Amino acid sequence: MKRNLMRINLENKETNIKEFDEKYNKLGGRALTSALISEEVRTDIDPLSQDNKLIFATGLLTGINASSVHRLSLGSISPLTGGIKESNSGGIFALNMALNGVNALIVENCLSNLSIIKIDGFNVEILDAQNYKGLKTVETGYKLKEQFGSNISFVCVGPAGENQLLTASIVVSDADGMASRHLGRGGLGAVMGAKNIKAIVIINRKGFLKGDKPEDLKSNVKEYLKILANTKQTSEIYTKYGTAAMVDTTNALDGMPTMNFRYGSHENAEELNGIKLNSIITDRGGDTSHACMPGCTIRCSNIYTDSNKNEIVRSLEYETIVLCGSNLGIFDLDKVAVINSIINNLGMDSIDVGGAIGIMMDMGILDFGDYEGVIKLLEEIENNTLVGRLIGSGTFRTGVVLGSKRIPAVKGQGLPGYDPRAVKGHGVTFSTSAMGADHTAGMNIREGLDSHSKEGQIESSFKMQKLAIMYDSAGLCLFTHVAVRNNIDLILEMLTNLYGIKWTLNDLTSMSEKTLLIERNFNRKRGLGVYSDRLPRVFTEEYLGDENLIFDITPDNLDQIFSSIED
Amino acid sequence: MEIEIHLKINKMLGDVKVDKSYYDSFEMMKIVKGMSLLDLLTEIGFKYDETITIVNGKSVNIEYIFNNEDSVYVLPLLVGG
Numbered sequence: 001m002k003r004n005l006m007r008i009n010l011e012n013k014e015t016n017i018k019e020f021d022e023k024y025n026k027l028g029g030r031a032l033t034s035a036l037i038s039e040e041v042r043t044d045i046d047p048l049s050q051d052n053k054l055i056f057a058t059g060l061l062t063g064i065n066a067s068s069v070h071r072l073s074l075g076s077i078s079p080l081t082g083g084i085k086e087s088n089s090g091g092i093f094a095l096n097m098a099l100n101g102v103n104a105l106i107v108e109n110c111l112s113n114l115s116i117i118k119i120d121g122f123n124v125e126i127l128d129a130q131n132y133k134g135l136k137t138v139e140t141g142y143k144l145k146e147q148f149g150s151n152i153s154f155v156c157v158g159p160a161g162e163n164q165l166l167t168a169s170i171v172v173s174d175a176d177g178m179a180s181r182h183l184g185r186g187g188l189g190a191v192m193g194a195k196n197i198k199a200i201v202i203i204n205r206k207g208f209l210k211g212d213k214p215e216d217l218k219s220n221v222k223e224y225l226k227i228l229a230n231t232k233q234t235s236e237i238y239t240k241y242g243t244a245a246m247v248d249t250t251n252a253l254d255g256m257p258t259m260n261f262r263y264g265s266h267e268n269a270e271e272l273n274g275i276k277l278n279s280i281i282t283d284r285g286g287d288t289s290h291a292c293m294p295g296c297t298i299r300c301s302n303i304y305t306d307s308n309k310n311e312i313v314r315s316l317e318y319e320t321i322v323l324c325g326s327n328l329g330i331f332d333l334d335k336v337a338v339i340n341s342i343i344n345n346l347g348m349d350s351i352d353v354g355g356a357i358g359i360m361m362d363m364g365i366l367d368f369g370d371y372e373g374v375i376k377l378l379e380e381i382e383n384n385t386l387v388g389r390l391i392g393s394g395t396f397r398t399g400v401v402l403g404s405k406r407i408p409a410v411k412g413q414g415l416p417g418y419d420p421r422a423v424k425g426h427g428v429t430f431s432t433s434a435m436g437a438d439h440t441a442g443m444n445i446r447e448g449l450d451s452h453s454k455e456g457q458i459e460s461s462f463k464m465q466k467l468a469i470m471y472d473s474a475g476l477c478l479f480t481h482v483a484v485r486n487n488i489d490l491i492l493e494m495l496t497n498l499y500g501i502k503w504t505l506n507d508l509t510s511m512s513e514k515t516l517l518i519e520r521n522f523n524r525k526r527g528l529g530v531y532s533d534r535l536p537r538v539f540t541e542e543y544l545g546d547e548n549l550i551f552d553i554t555p556d557n558l559d560q561i562f563s564s565i566e567d
Numbered sequence: 568m569e570i571e572i573h574l575k576i577n578k579m580l581g582d583v584k585v586d587k588s589y590y591d592s593f594e595m596m597k598i599v600k601g602m603s604l605l606d607l608l609t610e611i612g613f614k615y616d617e618t619i620t621i622v623n624g625k626s627v628n629i630e631y632i633f634n635n636e637d638s639v640y641v642l643p644l645l646v647g648g
Contacts, residue, residue: 231617232580232581232617232643233617233643233644233645236581237579237580237643237645238645240579241579243645245579245643245645246645248577248579248642249619249621249642249643249645252621252624252640252642253621253624253625253626254624274579275578275579443646445619445645445646448628448629449626449628450625450626450627450628451625451626452624452625452626453625478646479645479646481646482616482617482644482645482646546624547624547625
């Protein structure tokens with residue numbers, strides 16, 4: 001199966017399509033975006049200048065008629081971390097890229113006026129978008145459908161992206177065509193805003209990719225679906241309770257960020273957990289098992305409504321529930337849903353915004369639990385005031401400006417919903433990943449280890465960082481892990497029957513290891529030295545909870561994590 | 568010889584072999600001294616690699632042998648949120 005790379009030069013408005021170079025034949029998703037960024041983007045540039053690029057890529061399995069394989073990767077240099085970044089999202093954009101025959105999309109240079117890029121097959125138009133200026137993300141989605149019809153997929157930015165806030169996300173349309181999924185981490189919405197792109201629209205195509213050996217691939221997919229159906233997590237737990245199912249686990253481990261990471265658990269955690277979420281949504285007649293992409297059988301998303309059945313937000317997820325809930329001392333899902341809705345509609349990363357507001361509360365600027373105060377701060381972002389821009393610059397910069405000594409961030413990016421003192425393997429990943437503190441970079445919350453102990457965490461994090469790249473590069477949702485981890489041969493068979501060339505485990509391992517090194521070396525050239533591979537002092541000097549938990553994995557050990565693959 | 572543990576099973580795991588009261592709160596359970604985590608999970612109907620078990624606030628591995636008065640919480644294993 002041939003794959004194509006589309007390059008759009010915004011300066012001269014020329015588009016070029018070509019088949020993948022042979023060297024990219026076995027790369028997809030994150031492995032592909034990181035390879036292309038490292039080859040095409042100079043390491044000495046300003047991320048918000050015309051020299052940066054946005055590189056969208058489909059996963060290796062994206063486009064086939066299977067569950068949970070249509071994840072979208074976006075590579076760039078992050079204005080938030082300063083390093084190489086891959087942001088990852090569900091939705092239908094990647095599927096329709098693949099069905100249009102566009103497996104990688106490189107957007108380079110800048111436009112002079114706010115515009116929309118429309119892609120229909122290999123035809124590209126750049127259209128004026130002045131009438132979209134300042135529109136929030138949901139409104140933007142509706143307007144795009146008015147202009148282009150409902151048969152589209154899109155990515156777009158909200159006011160935060162247009163204002164080049166460093167926590168700006170890029171929103172991706174979901175299976176209902178709604179602007180709801182987010183390429184959230186790393187502030188890549190600011191890069192899109194700096195390029196004056198309000199949205200990229202793709203005309204949807206029907207059908208799925210059949211592959212080189214359609215019947216064999218169909219049989220593989222049947223087996224794959226059976227495995228997902230026979231695994232409780234993928235057939236029932238994520239489906240009924242969503243990612244909020246994680247609340248009980250982190251709370252029990254004393255690892256649920258609470259009040260700017262001062263605590264790791266809370267007596268009211270049950271007000272935020274998956275059971276509560278399911279109960280509220282079910283009582284109100286909402287949807288607890290929404291699929292963000294066609295064919296997904298896991299259906300972990302939800303549509304959260306108010307008591308009058310009016311939609312507040314889709315989807316209320318674990319990271320937001322924790323960073324904008326327990327981290328702010330707010331233990332009410334209705335309130336968290338409203339906060340989430342405002343942040344999503346501005347087009348921002350709810351993790352980094354929640355982290356920034358948590359610091360403000362910790363510094364006494366407002367009280368923990370002050371919901372009305374949070375809403376006022378979000379209005380400041382909408383009004384693009386100085387305070388709003390400060391919060392929009394994320395957890396790290398807010399903490400630095402306010403003089404906080406307790407800033408939960410690595411490489412300038414706010415920590416997601418796991419306290420590294422209690423979930424030490426995640427602390428290793430947050431420290432050493434080129435992605436910064438990123439919940440998609442390699443989670444090992446229990447790979448057979450005591451998460452409070454430092455024993456085995458380096459090795460486990462290394463393994464999970466490699467697996468995360470494998471999943472992201474295949475286009476596979478990370479939530480399939482529990483089901484497919486013992487069935488990697490089946491994934492290899494799917495790749496073999498799709499592409500008509502033999503895939504081995506070594507292909508995937510080698511791809512993951514090379515990607516880790518490419519990303520790390522790129523960051524080193526960007527000036528992100530060893531100091532950037534450290535957790536902040538709050539986690540190495542301040543004890544957590546009754547057990548006096550501390551992140552006690554030494555810098556020397558952290559620095560050895562990639563030694564087995566380094567020259 | 569028997570020892571006592573306090574067992575709670577997260578509601579998301581659904582009904583298995585144990586009494587429903589274990590889904591509501593930590594309830595006392597008598598087990599054979601020397602029982603490992605794997606033995607317990609097998610007895611109450613769970614697969615080890617689909618669960619995360621927290622004993623006295625810490626996650627433990629498959630070989631863990633229970634002590635008298637341990638507080639044991641069985642949750643679903645998830646990879647992320």
